[in-house]
Amino acid sequence: MSARDAAGGAAAAGPRVVIVGAGIVGCALADELTARGWTDVTVLEQGPLPAPGGSTSHAPGLVFRTSPSRTLTAFARYTVEKFGSLDVDGVPCFDPVGGLELATTPARLADLHRRAGLAASWGVHGEVVSAARCKELWPLIDESAVLGGFHTPDDGLARALPAARAQLARAEGRGARFLERHTVTGIERAGGRVTGVVTDRGVFPADHVVSAAGFWGPVIGRMAGVDVPLQPLAHQYARTEPLPGLAGATAEASRPILRFQDRDLYFREHTDRLGIGSYAHRPLPVDPFAVPGYDEARAGGLRMPSSLPFTEEDWAPSWEDCRRLMPALRGSAIEEGFNGVFSFTPDGMPLLGEARTLRGFWLAEAVWVTHSAGAARAVAEWMVDGRPELDVHECDLTRFEDAQRSPAYVRDRGAQQFVEVYDVLHPLQPMEQPRPLRVSPFHARQQELGAYFLEGGGWERPHWYEANAPLAADLDLPGRDAWSALHWSPVAAAEARMTRERVALYDMTPLRRLEVTGPGALGFLHGMTTNNLRKKPGAVTYTLLLDRTGGIRSDLTVARLGPDRFQVGANSPADLDWLVRHAPDGVTVRDITSGTCCVGVWGPLARALVQPLTRDDFSHEGFGYFRAKETYVGHVPVTALRLSYVGELGWELYTSADLGLRLWDTLWEAGAEHGVIAAGRSAFNSLRLEKGYRAWGVDMTDEHDPYEAGVGFAVRLDKGDFVGREALRLRGAPRRRLTPLLLDDPGAVVLGKEPVYVDGVPAGYVTSAAYGYTVGRCVAYAWLPVLAAGTGVSVEYFGEKVGATVADEPLFDPTMSRIRC
Known part of the structure; x- marks a missing residue:
């Protein structure tokens, strides 16, 4: 019986889903989908299971949750939570040994205080500790070389292959099937939709296909006619000989995973040895179309396709840095090493979501083990429920402009992302x-x-x-600290x-500017947005795009230039995708930017x-x-x-x-x-x-409704039906608000993403902030519980608490007399 017959012969719940790739992401996604009732799931893997030879098979498993991205932090938090509940043969899939990031320069120590603020903003427990405490946590380090560290006790080591096996088993128990040694050779499509996956062992019909192929993502994407802006690069990893300082160790690891970011290095224990990873070397790009399959790699002397030969010349400077940090390594040597292949994107974020050009074709790519379970959950929610609970606009594959999709751009920016993995980066720093x-x-x-x-x-x-x-020259401005003075x-x-x-x-x-035209343009836009657009030509309306739960997908400025012609001021390529996806016949949506x-x-x-x-x-x-x-x-x-x-x-x-x-x-x-x-x-x-x-994507996202975001004035519940109307009608009073703050000290400045404390407890975080030159104070907007104007709060900036007061808004010209004149 052919694979096509087998796939169609069994009745199963939900649509037919084929996942390409049985690494950590593919296994996690199968688990998340089947847990939501989509059990007709087939996972195709070109290599052998359970170690198919992609990045998962050699991943060092370090999980540091804190990131400048709230989304990535949330992904990592869920990964820790999920893997902490899984085991294989009694061995847990996550080991909460903690994490420690070292500072050997004043700039890095300052940045660790900033990272501690990010952790507090996103709900991660961590603290900046002394050099002596770093030495207690990691006795092998030279305390005199260290100024301090950032300790996160709940971070740790993910055992990637066991975690993949555990999720594979759970998905199989609900009806999913995993087929090894199936090499994908084509993606079938018809009428703008995906219809199946072709392999060297048969064809698998599908209503949805998910590429979770890791650094092979561009290969699968090309088969589907979908650009996958992903650049694989090789990253060095080595293991030492047994170390006297670790002699007698029985556990795989007992000390925190360690980052020495000032030299682009990280460390983890392998019982009585150290594993060391380096981002200090030159970028080593890998052509995904030239990576051999599993058997071809083995025949060529490689352990697996993702494990390339170790380049000693690239390692030498890092080894010297290792021995300076840890004197115990001076009498040791590297026992083995390899250059492992990982995926990088132009902005360092994952690629998630459904392709604009091929409906039913999804990406779950450029996802590292740290974020794997969280990213898989988001994609599963997206597929089953129509949207993820978490805002994922930073990861939406539609975020890149056409000008950012050329192979040269993806290569150059991907290489730069590799170089900057551990750099101290200002939020405004451009590539x-x-x-x-x-x-x-x-x-x-x-x-x-x-x-x-x-x-x-x-x-x-x-x-x-x-x-x-x-x-x-004649302005009397308060001085700025070095960080806030960058790019200012x-x-x-x-x-x-x-x-x-x-x-x-x-x-x-x-x-961004869109043009919407056609006989049904008015009715289409009126039903897609929250405000009343049934106005005469010449009218301009501020309105919102919502999802069905009432979350703010975007805010728009719609100018009616003719009976059937509109100019729409939008935010991102995702807005174009959303409108094109929903536009009826006879309505044209075009990007004219x-x-x-x-x-x-x-x-x-x-x-x-x-x-x-x-x-x-x-x-x-x-x-x-x-x-x-x-x-x-x-x-x-x-x-x-x-x-x-x-x-x-x-x-x-x-x-x-x-x-x-x-x-x-x-x-x-x-x-x-x-x-x-x-x-x-x-x-x-x-x-x-x-x-x-407000700035969409910064101050408000689809996690927020218009009333709590302070843009309820753009909603007309009485205008008739629109996307999200019913959800808004049923919502109760807001329990949080986007809140304006004025910093009390005229010389104080914050930049965004800092934690806000109410009664000494972290209660929210800053979204946008800038010095208000007219009002003579730094203005910060923050998501906080509902607070009355005049309430005192504090904002943590590089470890220092800065007083602030909840303000009435707008701070300037509340009567709008300067605009309406």
Whole structure:
């Protein structure tokens, strides 16, 4: 009987799911799916089970949960929780020996205090400890070389292969089947959907196919016609000879897993030996299409496909660093080593979700053992329930722009992610290459003005302009610590002041723009979003995209430019995917960002600048707030939206990319008599926080509903049905809120993700923060329990508690008189 006949012959619950890859992720996903009642699950593995030869088969198993990403921390917490409940033959799948990160430089010690703050924000127990305590925890280290450490007692070692076996057994017990020695050779598809998986041993029909193939992900993706932006790289791992300092050890490990990040090293015990991993060497990219199968690898002298020969020349500097940290290693040697292959993405995050171009084809790729159970649970929830409980937008495979999917980009950024695994990274620190990639039509003018560029989504984004430095000369600003002063300049304060006092030009080109057209466009958008869009052409509406549970998928600005034509200001490629996925026949959704550009003209003199350049009436009576006009500014046709995300009078002016430079020059020349300046995103962020404007993906996500996020004004429950309406109607009073805070000390600054303490107990975390130059305090928004204005709290910044007070919002111009004038 063929595999196709066998797959179709048995009745089982749920749709037919084929998972490609029986490593830790594939096994975890099969377990999570079958636990939710989807039991028609087939897992195909090209190698032998239970050790198929991918990354899982050699993973060192270190689980450090704390990450700047709340999502990755949550994934790791679930991995610890789940693996801690599993065992194989009486041996637990997780050993909670703890974790210890060492600091040998002042910069690293400061960063460990920051990491302790992240841990508190995300609910992980940890503390910064002295060098003496580090020595107690790890007697082999040279205490004199260490300044301190970050100890997380509940971290530890995951036994990857036993954990995979345990989850495999549970999934099999519910009806899943695991087939070894099945090499996938093709993905069948029809009508834009996946229909089956072709192997060298038969065809397996499928309603859903999940690629959990690890570093082979791009190979499986190509079979499906789906880009998988993943770069495999080799990473060195070695084991020492038996060490006298570990003699007599009977347990696999008893000391915390250890990171020596200042030298890109980590350590774990293997009974009386040490295992040592290094990220200090040059990037060693691996072509996933050239990695041999299991049998071919063995025939070529490799233990497994993912274990490449050890390159001694790359190891030598790291071995010297090891021996300096641990003098006991000076008389020892490396017994064995290999270069293990792992997956890296351009931003270091996993690739999860359903492909836009092939429905039913899912990715669960670039997931390390640390995050495996959590990522698998998220994908299973996504498949079965339609959405994960946890916000996973950082991992959504649709997050990358087309410009970020080229093989060269993926290779370069993947290699940089490898280099930076253990680096101290500022939250604003941009990647170095390839830059510049995407530039607005104004880029040449921005360079002439001395723009300081950071990067996001491939776009070069000015954060301030050195040409404005003379305007900052007379400002009396509090001093900044070295960390908050990185990627900041007092020029931003001058640009914010000029926006409040005169007029400034902001490059808003990187903001995503969609065009929605067709006879059913109004009904479609009206039913997809929360606000009332049934307004006459010329209206602009702020509205929300929700999921069916009422969580905020995105916030949109919808301009009705004609009866059946809309311009939609959106946030990410996922918004395009969501709308395209739901659009009915006759409605077209198109991304127009790359072919257009935008200048924000904001400030009390904005009308004085723009009105002489157009024949249309730009008075408040002739062009009201949240209105749109298609007109001309000088020689340039523009779509003008009267919006302001900085809290001042002004417009967003859109035109085609070929006319963008002419638009900028027209505005610049006309603005000279009004003292116009160019202003950057540093000032923009400060001004928008003073007005309390939210940033989706930072301040609010699909874990939050509109009322607790403070955007309930954009919801019209009485307008008729829309996605998420029923869930909102049934929700009770919010138990948490996105809360505005003012730091009490005028000189204090926080940057985001710091823990917030209420009555001395961690109660939430900061989302966005920036110094409010108009209000003279740092403004921070935080998710907290419902608190009354005036309540005192504290924010932990590098181990120090900074006082803050819950404020009423908006902090600036609560009557909106400056915008509506």
